[in-house]
Amino acid sequence: xxxxxxxxxVGQTQHASRRADVSIAxxxxxxxxxxxxxxxxxxxxxxxxxxxxxxxxxEGVMQPEQFLAGALGAHLKPxxxxxxxxxxxxxxxxxxxxHVRTGLFERVLAVAFEKQSEGNAxxxxxxxxxxxxxxxxxxxxxxxxxxxxxxxRTKCPPHIGPMTAVNARQNGGRNEYAHLREPMTLxxxxxxxVLWDPIRYGETCPSSDGACAxxxxxxxxxxxxxRRPAWIRSGASYAEAMWVPGRDQVSPRAGKxxxxxxxxxxxxxxxxxxxxxxxxxxxxxxxxxxxxxxLGFCDPGEGxxxxxxxxxxxxxxxxxxxxxxVLCSNPIGASGMLRLGEAALQVMGRAxxxxxxxxxxxxxxxxxxxxQYFAMWIVSNER
Amino acid sequence: xxxxxxxxLKEDKRIWGQRVAGQGVVVPPVxxxxxxxxxxxxxxxxxxxxxxTAVARVHRPIPHLHPCAEPFAFVLVKLDGADxxxxxxxxxxxxxxxxxxxxxAVWAPDAERHGSIRDIACFRVIS
Numbered sequence: 330x331x332x333x334x335x336x337x338x339v340g341q342t343q344h345a346s347r348r349a350d351v352s353i354a355x356x357x358x359x360x361x362x363x364x365x366x367x368x369x370x371x372x373x374x375x376x377x378x379x380x381x382x383x384x385x386x387x388e389g390v391m392q393p394e395q396f397l398a399g400a401l402g403a404h405l406k407p408x409x410x411x412x413x414x415x416x417x418x419x420x421x422x423x424x425x426x427x428h429v430r431t432g433l434f435e436r437v438l439a440v441a442f443e444k445q446s447e448g449n450a451x452x453x454x455x456x457x458x459x460x461x462x463x464x465x466x467x468x469x470x471x472x473x474x475x476x477x478x479x480x481x482r483t484k485c486p487p488h489i490g491p492m493t494a495v496n497a498r499q500n501g502g503r504n505e506y507a508h509l510r511e512p513m514t515l516x517x518x519x520x521x522x523v524l525w526d527p528i529r530y531g532e533t534c535p536s537s538d539g540a541c542a543x544x545x546x547x548x549x550x551x552x553x554x555x556r557r558p559a560w561i562r563s564g565a566s567y568a569e570a571m572w573v574p575g576r577d578q579v580s581p582r583a584g585k586x587x588x589x590x591x592x593x594x595x596x597x598x599x600x601x602x603x604x605x606x607x608x609x610x611x612x613x614x615x616x617x618x619x620x621x622x623x624l625g626f627c628d629p630g631e632g633x634x635x636x637x638x639x640x641x642x643x644x645x646x647x648x649x650x651x652x653x654x655v656l657c658s659n660p661i662g663a664s665g666m667l668r669l670g671e672a673a674l675q676v677m678g679r680a681x682x683x684x685x686x687x688x689x690x691x692x693x694x695x696x697x698x699x700x701q702y703f704a705m706w707i708v709s710n711e712r
Numbered sequence: 713x714x715x716x717x718x719x720x721l722k723e724d725k726r727i728w729g730q731r732v733a734g735q736g737v738v739v740p741p742v743x744x745x746x747x748x749x750x751x752x753x754x755x756x757x758x759x760x761x762x763x764x765t766a767v768a769r770v771h772r773p774i775p776h777l778h779p780c781a782e783p784f785a786f787v788l789v790k791l792d793g794a795d796x797x798x799x800x801x802x803x804x805x806x807x808x809x810x811x812x813x814x815x816x817a818v819w820a821p822d823a824e825r826h827g828s829i830r831d832i833a834c835f836r837v838i839s
Contacts, residue, residue, distance in 0.1 A: 355743065399744070403749075
């Protein structure tokens with residue numbers, strides 16, 4: 330596992346609540362075509378394909394990776410599926426990195442998608458179980474108590490979630506692929522209905538159709554490409570069990586361990602100083618403050634103060650989610666890969682209107698399940 | 713992609729396929745090659761007649777689930793001019809239906825064609 334790997338192509342779809350103009354295969358191909366074009370490659374240049382999406386129940390299509398083999402250009406090539414719930418897009422990219430770093434493959438296509446309009450992601454994962462009382466919570470209902478616990482623990486004031494949501498939307502407005510781009514004011518968010526106390530409608534991610542694709546290449550192959558690649562300095566994914574006694578759902582240990590692993594792998598000792606921008610998985614606005622702490626950008630209890638001071642805005646010390654993040658586009662399976670792909674675009678200097686000036690080192694982060702699965706990478710403009 | 717195929721069924725009762733690398737003429741077209749991933753090429757019209765390559769009879773249809781209320785057969789039809797087979801149904805003269813039977817498309821009336829595969833109401837055996 331000594332070879333270096335790099336991102337040489339990034340592609341994503343236009344994200345929207347309902348992409349009725351394309352099938353799942355068509356959606357995925359939109360991202361793949363763009364990633365290959367970006368890398369200056371064709372399907373025949375790809376040695377293996379890794380595909381990820383959130384649970385099959387979300388669209389009700391069993392093992393979609395198999396019927397998508399042809400659309401992905403995977404005919405007679407190695408093809409595997411990755412599944413780590415909401416973090417899957419990031420885990421999928423990391424699996425492709427491992428494919429390359431082992432030396433078995435030169436160029437691997439990583440693809441992740443979700444077509445939420447074809448199913449019911451909110452309730453698909455709330456089935457009746459024979460020995461558990463269903464809580465009929467949905468995704469937001471599941472995470473709302475974690476947010477409450479965070480607020481109680483850190484004395485986080487009530488305007489932090491709305492401030493985060495407003496900033497995300499401001500960033501999303503500069504991202505041509507984002508699903509939600511209309512600006513919101515603090516009042517808009519504060520006056521939006523509470524969906525799951527304390528989470529308001531304006532602090533909630535949309536349901537999106539979308540896909541993302543990355544081409545991961547070996548060092549040698551990356552240097553032959555037409556563009557400056559994003560070098561993958563480190564990557565890691567960690568899981569933790571749901572019902573472990575004493576588990577801290579607000580700042581899970583697996584997240585801390587994963588962050589430590591990617592910082593060590595990239596030679597980073599002070600992430601707040603050494604990382605220029607981060608794309609982190611924030612499906613409900615409050616999670617931005619929570620993850621700033623979990624990721625070690627600050628001490629426990631200090632995350633919301635970074636947001637209160639505006640230090641995570643564009644042009645400030647550590648721009649978080651310049652793309653608008655999950656709060657502006659949430660094709661669940663693809664959301665994690667979008668975080669990693671956006672981080673790569675930043676260090677390539679190709680993030681367009683949401684480029685962070687001079688970004689050299691970036692973190693891409695995703696989480697999934699009940700804050701259980703974490704996958705991250707550090708990318709850099711230098712090897 | 714599929715829109716052009718469905719528009720053909722709805723508007724002028726014509727069936728369009730696409731000539732795709734490594735696969736010949738694909739009907740219905742999906743817009744890409746299953747064999748090498750390349751984007752699909754030229755549009756080619758195929759005939760509304762063809763040969764049955766597979767048959768599965770349904771003796772007791774399930775109401776509101778199967779496409780026909782009376783006994784029918786699912787068939788794969790390789791239309792004349794196509795290299796792939798289209799999944800559809802045969803309703804009548806099931807006793808004559810065999811692999812190798814020649815069939816032709818039976819169109820839904822003008823007012824009942826909405827740009828769907830059911831714009832072809834069914835296929836019927838011609839020999």
